[in-house]
Amino acid sequence: MSTNPVSRILAKPETRAILAFAIVVLCGLLLNGDGSFLRFGTHRDALRQMSVYGILACGMTVVVLSGGIDLSVGSVLALSAVLLSKMVIHWQISPAISVLVVVAVGGFAGWISGALVAFGRMQAFIATLAMMVTARGMAKLVSGGEKVATNLAMPDGSMKYVEVPGLYRTIDSRILGGNLSVVTLIFFACFAITFALLARHRWGREVVAIGGNEEAARLSGVPVKASKIWAYVLCGAFAAIAGICQAAQEQQGDPEAGTGYELTAIAMVVMGGTSLMGGRGSVGLTLVGILTIGYVEKILSINAVPEALRLIITGAIIVVAVFTQKRR
Numbered sequence: 214m215s216t217n218p219v220s221r222i223l224a225k226p227e228t229r230a231i232l233a234f235a236i237v238v239l240c241g242l243l244l245n246g247d248g249s250f251l252r253f254g255t256h257r258d259a260l261r262q263m264s265v266y267g268i269l270a271c272g273m274t275v276v277v278l279s280g281g282i283d284l285s286v287g288s289v290l291a292l293s294a295v296l297l298s299k300m301v302i303h304w305q306i307s308p309a310i311s312v313l314v315v316v317a318v319g320g321f322a323g324w325i326s327g328a329l330v331a332f333g334r335m336q337a338f339i340a341t342l343a344m345m346v347t348a349r350g351m352a353k354l355v356s357g358g359e360k361v362a363t364n365l366a367m368p369d370g371s372m373k374y375v376e377v378p379g380l381y382r383t384i385d386s387r388i389l390g391g392n393l394s395v396v397t398l399i400f401f402a403c404f405a406i407t408f409a410l411l412a413r414h415r416w417g418r419e420v421v422a423i424g425g426n427e428e429a430a431r432l433s434g435v436p437v438k439a440s441k442i443w444a445y446v447l448c449g450a451f452a453a454i455a456g457i458c459q460a461a462q463e464q465q466g467d468p469e470a471g472t473g474y475e476l477t478a479i480a481m482v483v484m485g486g487t488s489l490m491g492g493r494g495s496v497g498l499t500l501v502g503i504l505t506i507g508y509v510e511k512i513l514s515i516n517a518v519p520e521a522l523r524l525i526i527t528g529a530i531i532v533v534a535v536f537t538q539k540r541r
Contacts, residue, residue: 263507280491293456323449424491
């Protein structure tokens with residue numbers, strides 16, 4: 214191990230995460246899009262835009278800490294958005310009941326993935342890949358392959374338009390004089406729940422122990438299978454909450470929504486310094502990763518960088534972040 218003080222400091226994941234964020238902010242100040250980056254509204258909108266990804270990243274952090282990964286979050290998001298829109302727009306079901314059902318469906322999808330990993334001894338990559346395909350298929354089945362919007366097809370072939378549900382208007386609104394989006398508030402709530410579970414709850418410590426050394430955790434009396442399953446349940450429930458927010462922002466349920474979102478969520482987790490091998494990291498570091506990737510997206514957007522190039526840059530960020538971990 215190097216005795217160089219600078220090397221020791223840079224070896225810490227929190228240092229690298231904060232340094233990466235600082236570099237991104239500096240780039241924003243230099244490439245400010247004709248002053249756009251210097252306006253408060255840009256940062257408010259950036260927080261709003263990264264909130265859905267941030268909710269997914271919070272759930273992904275727990276799964277990655279356990280030594281797994283969840284590739285299905287984007288598809289579960291789409292299924293949740295479609296199901297919620299069907300319930301509150303087409304079927305006129307109570308918003309409270311609809312939200313509870315959708316979150317339960319997301320949690321159940323996570324339970325299936327977790328059970329395949331814990332009891333079926335299936336690799337997390339394969340189990341969640343199967344759920345990714347299944348959930349996307351379910352989203353298309355529920356929606357009939359079309360967006361679930363406020364225009365309803367009547368039996369006589371005419372179209373009936375209904376009002377946007379109050380639930381959608383509430384979630385898509387702003388508070389504190391228009392300075393904070395409700396979606397951002399929901400993201401902060403999900404972050405706080407994840408932080409409390411990992412830092413204060415016994416289960417959170419069990420998840421980290423499993424990711425660090427599963428056999429040692431089992432011999433120490435940790436209920437490995439149950440703890441693993443609950444990690445995927447939480448991730449699935451958060452994906453459903455992200456789907457609810459997505460539907461509210463778009464005012465419809467799109468069966469194609471969330472495509473590639475799992476990539477961004479993983480990038481945020483890795484950029485924050487959480488090890489893909491499990492057992493090392495925290496949701497606090499993930500928050501730094503969320504802000505870093507979110508601001509990268511915003512800076513590229515205000516400088517009119519094409520979406521294709523943005524995806525390439527996101528992929529490169531994952532490679533660099535993982536390589537940095539392996540060099541530790």
